[in-house]
Amino acid sequence: MSNLVIVGTQWGDEGKGKIVDLLAEYSDLVVRFQGGNNAGHTMVVDGEQFISHLIPSGILQKKQCIIGNGMVVDPGVLIEEIDYLIGKGIQIDPDMLLISQKAHVIMPYHKAIDAAREGCGKSRKIGTTGRGIGPCYEDKAARRGIRFIDLLDEDFEKNVRGVAEEKNFYLTSFHGLDPIDVDQLLRDYEGYRKRLAPYVSDISVLIDKAVRKGNRILFEGAQGTHLDIDHGTYPYVTSSSTISGNACCGSGIGPKRMDSIIGIVKAYTTRVGEGPFPTELFDATGDFLQQKGAEFGATTGRKRRCGWIDMVMIRNAVMLNSLTGLALTKLDVLGGVEEINICTSYMYRNQRIDHFPVSLKVLGECEPVFETVPGWKEDISSVRSADDLPENTRNYLQRIQELSETPIDLISVGPGRNETIILNHPFK
Ligand code: IMP
Numbered sequence: 001m002s003n004l005v006i007v008g009t010q011w012g013d014e015g016k017g018k019i020v021d022l023l024a025e026y027s028d029l030v031v032r033f034q035g036g037n038n039a040g041h042t043m044v045v046d047g048e049q050f051i052s053h054l055i056p057s058g059i060l061q062k063k064q065c066i067i068g069n070g071m072v073v074d075p076g077v078l079i080e081e082i083d084y085l086i087g088k089g090i091q092i093d094p095d096m097l098l099i100s101q102k103a104h105v106i107m108p109y110h111k112a113i114d115a116a117r118e119g120c121g122k123s124r125k126i127g128t129t130g131r132g133i134g135p136c137y138e139d140k141a142a143r144r145g146i147r148f149i150d151l152l153d154e155d156f157e158k159n160v161r162g163v164a165e166e167k168n169f170y171l172t173s174f175h176g177l178d179p180i181d182v183d184q185l186l187r188d189y190e191g192y193r194k195r196l197a198p199y200v201s202d203i204s205v206l207i208d209k210a211v212r213k214g215n216r217i218l219f220e221g222a223q224g225t226h227l228d229i230d231h232g233t234y235p236y237v238t239s240s241s242t243i244s245g246n247a248c249c250g251s252g253i254g255p256k257r258m259d260s261i262i263g264i265v266k267a268y269t270t271r272v273g274e275g276p277f278p279t280e281l282f283d284a285t286g287d288f289l290q291q292k293g294a295e296f297g298a299t300t301g302r303k304r305r306c307g308w309i310d311m312v313m314i315r316n317a318v319m320l321n322s323l324t325g326l327a328l329t330k331l332d333v334l335g336g337v338e339e340i341n342i343c344t345s346y347m348y349r350n351q352r353i354d355h356f357p358v359s360l361k362v363l364g365e366c367e368p369v370f371e372t373v374p375g376w377k378e379d380i381s382s383v384r385s386a387d388d389l390p391e392n393t394r395n396y397l398q399r400i401q402e403l404s405e406t407p408i409d410l411i412s413v414g415p416g417r418n419e420t421i422i423l424n425h426p427f428k
Contacts, residue, residue, distance in 0.1 A: 002216045004426050005247040005261045006327075008224030009317035011233075011271040012242075013297070013304060014264040015329035015412060017041025020057040020220045022410075022417055026427035028215035030058025030065045031207065033250030034240040035222035036072040036106060036136070038129040040298025044415040050088065051298055054078050055097060056220050059090060066203050069102035070240065070250020072136040074111075075151070075192035094198040100252075101149035101202055107160070108188075109167035109180045110135035116175040126236055127273025129299050137229075137239035139163070148200045151193050157186055204252030211257055216427060219247035225263070225317040226356075233360060236275030244321040260426050262409060263323040265314055265400070267331045270304040272297050276364040279307035279343045293333040308341040310368065311403040316356035318406050325409035325424060328400065331393065332413045337375040342399055343368040373399060381414040386421050 004023065008014040021043045024030050037053035044050075045060055054073060056065040067073060078099075082092050110132030117123045118130060128134060139145040144163050150156060161182060168179035210217055221242055226232045228242040240246070244261045248254060268289050271277050281289070286306045289295065295304035317323065334340060345354045346366035357363045376390040383389055386397075401408055411421040 002214060003211070003219070003257050003259045004217070005219040005221065005244045005258055007221035007242065007244050007261065007263055007317075007321050009263040009265050009314055009321075009323075009326075010224045010269050010310075011226050012039070012223040013270055013272070013295075014224060014266045016221065016264045017043050017052070017057045018329070018412060018415060018417070019262070019264055019327045019410060020218060021045070021060055022420060023218055023427060024058035024061040024063045026216060026425075027058065027063060027218040029207070029210050029217045030056040030063050030220055031068050031203075031217060031251045032056045032066070032071060032220045032222065033068040033247050034070040034242060035238065036131060036133050037074050037077045038131050038133045038238060038299060039222035042298050042415070045417060047416070048088075050085070052081060052085070053299060055081050055085065055092075058218065058220070059085060059092065059097065062091065062096075064095070065097050066207070066251070067097070067099045067103055068203065068251040069100040070246060071100070072104045072106050072133055072140070072240075073099065073148070074106040074131065075189070075196055079192065079195055097199050098201050098203055098206065099148055099196065099199045101147065101200055103148050104136055104140045104145045105148060105151050106132045106136045107146060107164075108185055109164060109171070110139070112171055112177065112180060113167065116171065116177055120175055124235060125274060127275075129297075131299070134239040148196070151189065152197055152200060156189070156193070160186065160189070207251055207253055211253065219251060219258075221247065225320055226313060228320070231320050233275045233363065236273060236360070260324040261321055262325050262327050262426055263314075263317050263321055263406075264327045264329060265309070266329050267309060267334050268293070269307045269310050269313070270295050272300070272302050272304050276360055277305055277307055278346060278363065278366045279310045279341070279368045280305055281307045285337060288337065289333060292336075293330055308343055308368070308370065309400070310343040311400070312343060312346060312354065312356050314400070314404045315354075318404055323406050325407050325426060326400070326404065327410040327412065328397065328408050329412040331411055332379070332381045332419075334396075335376060335379055339372050340375045340396060341368075341370040341372055342396075342403070344371050344403060345369045371399070381419055383413060384421060386411065386423055
């Protein structure tokens with residue numbers, strides 16, 4: 001197997017960063033294909049914690065990393081991240097990190113509009129990360145976005161002044177806010193341009209060459225399937241396509257090139273921001289998972305809402321992504337929970353439903369149907385073979401495989417690279 005896509009199956013924060021970091025060791029190239037610094041990957045290597053928002057997690061394995069055309073990038077944040085990683089002794093030369101010429105640039109007016117909409121009470125509050133992600137993707141679709149190729153172009157100032165005029169009208173007239181200082185913006189972005197220019201290139205050509213050479217490529221998704229702009233819990237979603245199909249569009253490669261697709265499943269469910277969540281827990285078990293799992297957003301620090309695993313969602317993710325395998329993360333966090341609930345279907349007005357509903361009104365009224373299985377007390381974080389897991393843990397894994405009709409390839413029992421049980425190596 002040479003080309004592998006990794007996506008989240010729930011509402012993000014499934015622990016993709018750790019799995020990408022782990023599998024990057026066996027790949028030649030890591031490509032991130034969507035999202036921006038709304039994502040936050042936490043990785044622990046030799047006891048040291050690293051957080052990245054934009055740079056693919058593969059950088060810690062010293063692999064060539066690509067910021068794909070499907071991403072939206074805040075250049076100031078990217079430079080901070082480069083400096084942060086360099087400060088930690090990680091080499092980030094322009095041949096290690098490449099930015100697609102077609103990736104879109106987040107501008108100050110995107111962030112101002114994101115914050116204004118979330119705070120004004122006039123629009124529906126989505127609970128965004130406030131990083132300007134949605135407004136930047138809006139401009140991309142409206143064909144007035146600024147791409148990295150445009151940031152480097154001599155017409156940059158003219159283009160920005162044209163767009164900024166309209167944005168400032170909206171910010172001042174509709175929201176009653178101060179306008180963006182365009183001269184300051186241009187000075188800041190001139191600095192970003194100089195610093196980032198060496199990293200910008202036509203990545204589709206590079207990826208194509210790598211494919212032809214038979215290199216192994218890992219395509220890294222951000223957020224999760226149910227935050228997908230088309231297939232997620234719209235409108236409480238992010239503004240990009242988070243599913244495996246977008247690994248192609250967001251990097252410039254055709255679907256025939258993909259070999260396997262792994263969906264990351266947290267052993268329970270979490271969500272940040274607004275929107276329905278059928279298996280959400282409002283009791284001591286929810287607090288236990290939140291605290292033991294350190295369920296705080298890596299980007300905004302917000303407390304994550306916690307609940308039981310929802311196999312209706314996971315089956316939906318298997319379908320939407322054509323998952324060939326699952327990676328189950330944070331299994332150790334469930335240790336100490338006496339009885340574990342697995343949501344197998346929903347009840348909606350006395351009717352059982354097995355599929356994930358499109359209507360949020362329906363989803364909001366769905367009651368989870370649970371199958372209760374016994375938990376385990378043991379600390380499993382030092383277990384390295386599935387056979388050494390407690391019987392109840394193995395039974396839990398078995399039910400997840402049966403209900404999803406998908407094999408579990410990897411199990412994560414702690415944040416460290418080595419705290420992993422590999423059942424079926426996707427690159428071997
Ligand atoms: P945005 O992506 O900042 O526009 O936020 C839209 C929704 O997606 C909000 O509910 C966010 O909390 C959620 N979201 C965005 N990125 C992530 C992520 O990386 N993990 C979990 N939730 C996210």
